[in-house]
Structure formats: C-alpha cells, structure tokens
Amino acid sequence: MRIVSYEVHDVRFPTAAAGDGSDAINRGDYSAAYVSLHTDGGPSGDGFTFTNGRGNEIACAAIHALAHHVVGRTIEEIAAEPVKFWRSLTADVQLRWLGPEKGVIHMATGALVNAVWDLRAKLEGKPMWRLLAEMPSEELVRNIDFHHIVDALTPDEALSLLESRQVGYAQRLSVLERDGFPSYTTSVGWLGYPDEQVKSLTQAAYDAGFRAMKMKVGGPIEDDVRRAGLIRSVIGDNALLMMDANQVWDVPEAIANMSALKEFDPYWIEEPTHADDVLGHAAIAKAVAPIRVATGEVAANRVIFKQLLQAGAIGVCQVDACRVGGVNEVLATLLMAAKFDVPVCPHAGGVGLCEYVQHLAMFDYLRVGGSMADRMIEYVDHLHEHFEDPITVVGGRYRPPVKPGYSATLKPASIAEFSFPDGPVWRHG
C-alpha cells in the first residue's frame, strides 16, 4: 500500500474570543496543521499538530517541507524500517537545522508520523491503542529511535520492561474495557473565566463524576489563592486539585507561590517554570515535595524527557501526542517514564489532543506503565464534535475507542468551515 499524495489544511477554530483555553501565557484560536496521506486504493491516513492560532500556517509550511520524505513510500517499507523512516524526517541534512527536533519542524514531523500511524491502524482494522497493545515487544522496540537516550534506556532494557509487563495483560484489558480510563478535567478554571463561572463549572464537573480538577494559576497570587479556595470549597477533600502555571514563574517565584498555595492541597503543579529548564524543575520538585511537579506539553523531544526523569524533576510525565515527533517518540518517552517509575498523564485539550492521547494512555496502561494508579487522561470539553471518531467520556472516564485508526480524522464539513483564511467562519468572521 503506497502513499501517493498528500494534502495539508490550515484549520482554525475561533476559541480565543470566548476565553476558552486562556492561561498565564496563551490565549489561542485552537488550530490544527492537518495532513491527509492518500494511498493507491486504500484509506487515507490523517494526522495533525496542534497550534494556538496565529502561525498555524508556519506549521503547515513545515509539513509541506517534510512531505517528500513520506509520499512515494509504502506502509510495508515504513513498518519494516521504522527508525530509518523516522530519521528521514528528523535528521534531514538541511531541515534538521531548524530544530533540531524541536519547535515547528518537529511538530510537523509529529503530524506526518501520526498520519502514517493512523493509516497503519486503519489498514489493520484496529484502534491505535489496540494496534500498539497487540504488537510484539520486539516490534515496539524496533519503532524507537534510541539515539541520544541510551544513557537512560537501552533497547535491551526496553525489551525486558515490555516483556515483564506481559504479566497481567489480559486482566488489565478486561478492566479497561469494563471501566474505561480515569480522567481529570481542565475545563473548570481557565484564567479567562469569572469566579461564578468557575464555581458552576466545578460543581457541574463534580456532579458529572470527575474527582480531579485542574485550575490555571500564574496570575496575581492573591487571585490564584482565591480561586483555589473557591474550587476546593466545591470539591471538598475527596477530590484532587491540580494547578497549572503554564511556565510563567521564575524558579524562586514558583517555590514561593506554591508555598502560598499549598494550603489547598494541590496534587501537582504543572509547568511551574520555563519548559526547557530541567534543572529549574528539579529545584522546584525538591522544594515543593510532596506536591508533584508535572510537565511535558511543550517538552520538545525524548532528550528533554530523558533529563527530566534523570534529574528527578518530574513526578508526572505529560507527554503530548504531536509536540514530539509522533507515536515513535511517545513510545520512547513512555518506556523511559516506566523505567524511572514516573506515571504518565498525557497532555490533552486544544483541538484533537484528547482524541490522540486516549490511545497512548490506554496502551501505556496495558503494556508499559501497567497500572492505572496515578494515571489520568486530561479532559477538556472543546471541539470534539468536529472529529469523525470523538472521545466518549462517561462518569469521568474515557471509554476505549473502537473504530480503526488514531481518531485524528476531522469531518470534511469542519475542515471546510474552519479553513483559514478562506473558510466561512474566517471570511465572514
């Protein structure tokens, strides 16, 4: 089955005006740099990288720049030598300079690599989580580029870890299919929402079954304290409250502010400082323990995750599905996290990230992490209606997807409506 052509769509949803997704540093129009890979007679593979609005066209340009490494290949040759394929994207002798393995060029890699995986899953007739969960350990290992991470995880260690987790697989699968996967909600506490809205959303989420809520912090500390008290008063002592500073604090500031917020018993502090600051996260982790430090949504690649784990900088690993170079690099990250015994709670929200990461969390539970303890999938209730196979969350738990693929396919009508700048929403907006 050969990939014969591709198309790229710049799809943007006008979320900024509503205050959805507003935090200490972002106020975005949730967008997807979306790519479809067309085959000679088979299904199309769809993938995207998420962006925050302006600049989505840059991510689209990067997909165009990389697409020649994908078009013309067969799925069989990609599956036979997956790291060779992955490196054709990440180690292009000219394009690598633009990252390397970070920023726009790496996000575009993620879109393309995920589209290839979507195609593989569709061809196998399985949802992504099941495709990965049923893959032999040797093949999973063969899909990982260990370059620059062997000091933390060797292929042999990865294989041993996967093999050791075979114990209990059938039991975990039945639990997953019976109970679904735990989630937490971020929809209650965006900075753009007034207090009354935060309160009513928190109550509604609690009533819907959520027992873990995340609020944004990083505004004036007195506002953060007031909002934390408000949410805690609604959810009581039997639910988790997470906090997310979206990188706005300096290292000493993060430590001081968490001291002011600890009375509300935060479970984790997410992105307390600059995403690149491994040593800073380690210093904060040490200072705020037992509150966990969580990060990952803008951790660029496996080398950053390696260091966060080596340095004891994180107690929660929040890998993103399309910030890194797609499924292959997520596999590397899940395995390193398991080796360092750090639970993975993938980053979601935006547009389509929940659809992506549910597969990753479920695979991680079945084959890598091996437990639901301390694991949750982020849940944000935006924009799912635009996907062909949207998430299903019941009683605060994700149901395992059943349709073949990576759940990344947007409805054609949504692509048409929200294409930038010519879709009706933008032309008349």
Place this chain on the structure above:
Amino acid sequence: MRIVSYEVHDVRFPTAAAGDGSDAINRGDYSAAYVSLHTDGGPSGDGFTFTNGRGNEIACAAIHALAHHVVGRTIEEIAAEPVKFWRSLTADVQLRWLGPEKGVIHMATGALVNAVWDLRAKLEGKPMWRLLAEMPSEELVRNIDFHHIVDALTPDEALSLLESRQVGYAQRLSVLERDGFPSYTTSVGWLGYPDEQVKSLTQAAYDAGFRAMKMKVGGPIEDDVRRAGLIRSVIGDNALLMMDANQVWDVPEAIANMSALKEFDPYWIEEPTHADDVLGHAAIAKAVAPIRVATGEVAANRVIFKQLLQAGAIGVCQVDACRVGGVNEVLATLLMAAKFDVPVCPHAGGVGLCEYVQHLAMFDYLRVGGSMADRMIEYVDHLHEHFEDPITVVGGRYRPPVKPGYSATLKPASIAEFSFPDGPVWRHG
C-alpha cells in the same frame, strides 16, 4: 524614526554540492531568511537568520507572522522599553506555542530583533560593537529579559558585573583597535573534503597566521583519528586543534571516542551530543576534562545556556547571533557566561554569521568578559563577498568593523541572484 514597512527575502547559496559545510549531520545550502525594515526617511535595518537550505521558506513565513509586532513602531519607543518590545515577539499569546523560544519561531525573532539593532546602530552612526560598548551599563541591563534566568543572574548582579569591567576599558579598546581579535578557522576539516585537501588547507591556514584549527569528527572513529593525526602533523604542537562532532554521538559514545582522540591533544570537543542534553554535556565534561566541552550553535535560548553554565557542562560558550532571539538574548548569555567564568567563542560560519558575531565578541571583550584569553571568533571563508560590509581578517585576526550597523546587509545583486526559487542561480541551476 518609524518602521513603516518590511520585506523578506529567501536567499540561498548552493554550497551543498561543493561539500562546504559538510559535517556529521548537516550538508547544506547556506541560506538566509533575510528581512529589511524600512523607515520613513531614514536608513533600513537589515537582519537575517541563518538556515541550511531546505526550510528557509519556513523561517521566512515565521518572520512574516511576527512582523506586525515590529512595523509601525518607532526606534525611540523600542529603545525606551526594549524588553516590552522583545516580549511582544517572544511571548505572543498565540505564536509562543510554536517554540516556546526555540526553533523556527525563535530564529525568526532573532532576524527581526537583529534588524532593529542594525537600524539602531546605523542611526547612531556606529558599528554594533561600538554602539553596545559605549552604552551605559543601566541601558544594557534594561535590554535584557531576565525572566527565567534570575536564579542564575539578577539584574543587580548584571549591573555590578558591567560596572566592575569598566576598569581597563580604554586599554582594551586600544588593544582591540591595534591588534584585532583572535580567530580560529573551521575551513580546513569538513567531512566532505578528501585528506589531501584537508592537508593543503591546513597548511595554507597555518601559513596565513591561524594558530587554531577546527576539524569535524563524528564519522567512523578510525577516519576521525586519521584526520586528526594528519592535521596535527601539519600544525605541530604550537597550535590548537579543536574537534566538532555536531551532536552525532550518544553520551557514552562521546566519552569513548574522545578517549581515542585525546592523543592529538584536542583543545575542545564541540557538540559532542544532542544540543538539548544539558546533563549529557555535564557528564561528558566531567569525563573528558581537561579537554573542554563547547556548545551553543543550536542552544535555543538563554534558559539552555543558563543550565549549561549551572551544570558545569561547558568550558566554552558558543552562542549564535541568530539562533537565539537576537542581540538582547545574546547580552543575557554573555553576562551569564562571565558570571560563571566561561569564555565566549561565538559560533560563526554559514552565511553572515562571521559578520554578525565579530561585533558580539568585541563587545564582550570590552565590557563583559574583559579578556581575550581563551576567546576566539570562528572564521570560515565562505560567502563574505555578498555582504556590503564583509569581515576583514588579517593574520588570523578579525579587524574591528568601522561602518555603522551590524554588518548584516546583503548586496542587492546577491539577493537578486540567489533568491529562491526565482533567482537566476536557482532557476537555471
């Protein structure tokens, strides 16, 4: 003086075919995503970010996406609140997601910020190094965004450091104007060159006065050993030999390979592993001492440099002029390096990087580092003929530029000839 419009040029030089610039991971057509800022009646400010060929259009797209933060402003308001201006680029609530502060979007920031500085220098009638060298310490500090680096350097510390370096300024200025600034050459040992060419280029460089040479390593180790022996045999024991692996090694591999290469008395090993791997560089530095670890050409921002310095991971700081967010972020890096007592030898080569960084090294000598000991500017003899104010290197030393500006202005004929894809060189190439 108001910036009223801008233009962007995608300029590419066909260097890949000749093997120039070939190393363990790059084989590029040296390119500039080039921007000119036009004023109402004054000079234009020119800046660029360097890329390796393919994908230069992505960097150009990123400049377009950021340009609205620049056009319409006056130089006076930018100079009055420089961090506010800088953050309008680096902390755009939508575009920040694409980095943050790394990759294409940050390189585009560098191009624009440098163009503004070129304009400032032209308006003051001074070469960039002199504009900075004659700037009051308070103003230099005011140009730095200390966000996320205060745990390594506070504004007060920066000010004290600058003030303490006022001692001896006049003396250093006269030394600089009399003797120029030391350099080293990278033109002798690209991986694409056959042994005989390496030998003759090394001899020619030695005869021209260079007493420091850099070779590329990272191919098969036996080739690296053979080439190192060859270069060392030409230059004898009274010249420095530096090695550059361009990130190709894993951490244990870097340590093992440097053990094999140490008999040739390398002065530094540059980019021994992945650029994001602060902890890896620290481990290598410890293992290979007294050989220094050098890195920086793809260190994305001040937060990476902060950590490299905090971790004792580098003995040489090779900040790039346009990988980071332009002059303002270079200032932060120079000051942190000085605090940690690590010499700065800026990255150059490519196209126009020598033109840029000579100004930075000379300013560093005069006001920050305060010494020429262990300082050298990289010298590569490519593509200088395309600049209006090219570097002058005499007897292996850079002469201080005298024309106003940041030496970033390309000749109009070169822009026309090498514009991609419509310039004659590409249309008929």
